[in-house]
Amino acid sequence: MIQVTKKTVSGILTFVLLITSFMIQPLTTHAESTLDLNAESAILVDAGTGKVLYAKNADIALPPASMTKMMTEYLVLEAINEGKIDWDTTTQISDYAYKISANELFSGVGLTQDKDYAVRDLYNAMAVFSDNATTIALAELIAGSETEFVKMMNDKAEELGLSEYKFVNSSGLDNDSLGDDMPKGTDPNASNLLSARSAAQLAYHLVNDFPEALEISSQTEVEFEDYKIENLNWMLPHEATFLQSFHYEGVDGLKTGNTDLAGYTFTGTAERDGTRLITVVMKTGSKEERFRETAKLLDYGFNNFASEELFPAGHQLEDKGTLPVAKGKEKEVSVSISEGIAIPIQSEEAELYSLEYNIDEEKLNDNGEIVAPIEKGEKLGTATLVYEGEATDHGYIFDQESVVVDVVSDEAVEKANWFMLTLGAIGDFFGNVFTTAVDWIKGLF
Known part of the structure; x- marks a missing residue:
């Protein structure tokens, strides 16, 4: 014979209430498709x-x-x-x-x-x-x-x-x-x-x-x-x-x-x-x-x-945390977004947002490098918030399709002096000569 105690009843009621809350909750959270106005x-x-x-x-x-x-x-x-x-x-x-x-x-x-x-x-x-x-x-x-x-x-x-x-x-x-x-x-x-x-x-x-x-x-x-x-x-x-x-x-x-x-x-x-x-x-x-x-x-x-703050100020993309630098004392510069991005999102959709960089072409040389000198906090381009989910994205009430923030340098990079630039140019010259010679020899065989 099973003995039912007050503790047992209390536990059953708690379980029922818990299950009921899960059953009721979806009724109060309406998908847009069911919002018939x-x-x-x-x-x-x-x-x-x-x-x-x-x-x-x-x-x-x-x-x-x-x-x-x-x-x-x-x-x-x-x-x-x-x-x-x-x-x-x-x-x-x-x-x-x-x-x-x-x-x-x-x-x-x-x-x-x-x-x-x-x-x-x-x-x-x-x-x-x-x-x-x-x-x-x-x-x-x-x-x-x-x-x-x-x-x-x-x-x-x-x-x-x-x-x-x-x-x-x-x-x-x-x-x-x-x-x-x-x-x-x-x-x-x-x-x-x-x-x-x-x-x-x-x-x-x-x-x-x-x-x-x-x-x-x-x-x-x-x-x-x-x-x-x-x-x-x-x-x-x-x-x-x-x-x-x-x-x-x-x-x-x-x-x-x-x-x-x-x-x-x-x-x-x-x-x-x-x-x-x-x-x-x-x-x-x-x-x-x-x-x-x-x-x-x-x-x-x-x-x-x-x-929810999707990306905090100072966030860096994993594969674009640095950009190559030309004519600088450093070969690369660390970059990040200048301000955090926080918007209202539906639950569990944070992973469906990403950032796309758009580096200012006027800052780049023909090889895709940022030309020194570079100031700390200098705007090098922009980052656009991209939504990759299936829900309808209605955009914003003003003329913008998404959130756009600045991509800035995290540090200053000074321009290299003329001597170092000359050595670099000589190194590039002989490097190119060597590569050309190797290619010519390969062509003989």
Whole structure:
């Protein structure tokens, strides 16, 4: 008869839990092929490196709706950073901004004319509640008119390297909603356009250049004119019971959007264990769906990728740790990469990455040797990170296909003096003569 003790039961339970954890774990780690998103366009990006972890129709330009305001936010924060305005600078509401604020279709915070509003309050209403009129007021404050501000928006988009964009107003409303007040020189029937990739590029610059933007976008509510306005980002930790189901740990931004033409859009960002991800979903079917699809992207990113240093600074390739030197006191020079390479990768794929050297041809003579003198730390070429796995490599959000770092010399090599160079030349001469003579004699037989 088998005696069952508490210790035996405990051991069995531990074993069952262990096996269960292995059975359940694969269900929470989704391969890209199973990530079926209900969005016309989407992208997932590592905010530290710009590495794209997932993309779906990411280069199609679509109306971003109020995600447009991320560019307005960037230009406001830039103006503050440059000392052109500050958070306490005040402005009054123009007829145009007041008209938008009074329009019930745009459900704004409600503004009053002949009253001073501080930049901080206007920015809060724009970033947290997605208010259109306060956005216009900020644009007019910075550029004098929304027409001039739109020019700034497009110029900044080019400067930041956005891939697909067209800004026609500061708020993200369709131009036909603005009537005669639409920015001059823009098409009455036009809308702002961004691709998921360019929205992610803009978010990348916003959170990295101005981290304070997240301090504001992470607020679940703010006070405006003695009443509280709720953040439209439901993935933040709201107190309302209904919204709690959408809360995602680590989310602290960034911008929602919705128009009839754009559908429901959202640029989100979350940080966990030092890793920040940026997501964009465009043209989803509802408020709820844009947050559910964003959660899918974040789950995929956090569950499947981890940042790993593949090659530390000073790493040398086994067969290319040195390069031959001509006209130097040394016959070779030690070389390595100037900085470490760390990117988010899928588990157990570190061995699928390698480096390829590309030595600067202008540094080489006809025999493929580096010509002395060589300074310590001198750039001799570049090393490109190469992925040899089977998973789709989506590259980076900017114009680069991979990580490229400098290959540098680890030591200085002085140029040999004229006497040693002369001896070397004589040695080479007689060596060549001897080789020619041997070859001639061999030819006789």
